[in-house]
Amino acid sequence: xxxxxxxxxxxxxxxxxxxxxxxxxxxxxxxxxxxxxxxxxxxxxxxxxxxxxxxxxxxxxxxxxxxxxxxxxxxxxxxxxxxxxxxxxxxxxxxxxxxxxxxxxxxxxxxxxxxxxxxxxx
Amino acid sequence: xxxxxxxxxxxxxxxxxxxxxxxxxxxxxxxxxxxxxxxxxxxxxxxxxxxxxxxxxxxxxxxxxxxxxxxxxxxxxxxxxxxxxxxxxxxxxxxxxxxxxxxxxxxxxxxxxxxxxxxxxxxxxxxxxxxxxxxxxxxxxxxxxxxxxxxxxxxxxxxxxxxxxxxxxxxxxxxxxxxxxxxxxxxxxxxxxxxxxxxxxxxxxxxxxxxxxxxxxxxxxxxxxxxxxxxxxxxxxxxxxxxxxxxxxxxxxxxxxxxxxxxxxxxxxx
Numbered sequence: 447x448x449x450x451x452x453x454x455x456x457x458x459x460x461x462x463x464x465x466x467x468x469x470x471x472x473x474x475x476x477x478x479x480x481x482x483x484x485x486x487x488x489x490x491x492x493x494x495x496x497x498x499x500x501x502x503x504x505x506x507x508x509x510x511x512x513x514x515x516x517x518x519x520x521x522x523x524x525x526x527x528x529x530x531x532x533x534x535x536x537x538x539x540x541x542x543x544x545x546x547x548x549x550x551x552x553x554x555x556x557x558x559x560x561x562x563x564x565x566x567x568x
Numbered sequence: 569x570x571x572x573x574x575x576x577x578x579x580x581x582x583x584x585x586x587x588x589x590x591x592x593x594x595x596x597x598x599x600x601x602x603x604x605x606x607x608x609x610x611x612x613x614x615x616x617x618x619x620x621x622x623x624x625x626x627x628x629x630x631x632x633x634x635x636x637x638x639x640x641x642x643x644x645x646x647x648x649x650x651x652x653x654x655x656x657x658x659x660x661x662x663x664x665x666x667x668x669x670x671x672x673x674x675x676x677x678x679x680x681x682x683x684x685x686x687x688x689x690x691x692x693x694x695x696x697x698x699x700x701x702x703x704x705x706x707x708x709x710x711x712x713x714x715x716x717x718x719x720x721x722x723x724x725x726x727x728x729x730x731x732x733x734x735x736x737x738x739x740x741x742x743x744x745x746x747x748x749x750x751x752x753x754x755x756x757x758x759x760x761x762x763x764x765x766x767x768x769x770x771x772x773x774x775x776x777x778x779x780x781x782x783x784x785x786x787x788x789x790x791x792x793x794x795x796x797x798x799x800x801x802x803x804x805x806x807x808x809x810x811x812x813x814x815x816x817x818x819x820x821x822x823x824x825x826x827x828x829x830x831x832x833x834x835x836x837x838x
Binding site: 499502503513514515517518519521524532533534548550551553554555559562 | 576577579645778780822
């Protein structure tokens, strides 16, 4: 993904500009969403996860989607996926510095994610 | 944009591709490696004098077999008869039965899995249920049982004598469906498919098996018998909570606890 591509989150109170490659994952928290960045920073924004998904879809070119929505609670940068174990519901992400994030998701969703990544390698 | 449920994924900014079912040769290779590692790991354990003396092997592990070991637990993934199984093998740990969620912050916790079923209508525990010698529920419809004395579970069919003994000695007891006895699959009444779990014995090793997919009781029990399991009783399956502590102390949880004051757990601690 082009490092110049940014996700800009602008509300009436604030504006956050994050390089797409910096966003490791986003997690729903009711009416809020927590963004976890590659430097380990966690930033809460006043957007629902669905609103963030639409925002990313509108700002990122179709040729470089880069992100995947997993169930109701997660948006993950595909490049950051390190390890998937569907039977245990485990998804592990890693940023370029090697920092790891272990997340939980449904087994079926992780099975689909695993298949999608396998298929993209063919 | 369509709302997703928890079992769906969607690539943002692109149409979601459909899953495919290719790469059979990779699956076959993984199966072969997993079974070899499984036989080595469990075969080694079965030759030990007791569970307490069993040590996890790190030399035989293979990334493709997805075997994880820690000081207190070995987790093995394998596929038997197209049934993906995860086996959680506590090492040098004491079992007990408890009502209520185990404390995930308890550093002694090795493995916890939901034990007896809880009725959806009135929240009561299904079948005989004893904790520390105290009888909390009665019922014999399920002939499988697990009795725990001095941290060691014994299980099988019947269990009337064991039930009396744990009441006298302050032990634990619960009932579930019996799946395998003396290496033979037992006829099972419940139909339908779901994620299944079982308490199993193979040689001297006692472990919890969990199916990776939704399975009938019959297919699940057949896979366990083909694995070499001598005795197995069911545990609460579906999306119920299972917690284990992996290498480095990281606590993993699978599923969710049911919302009931009688949610009960078979717990191993060190």
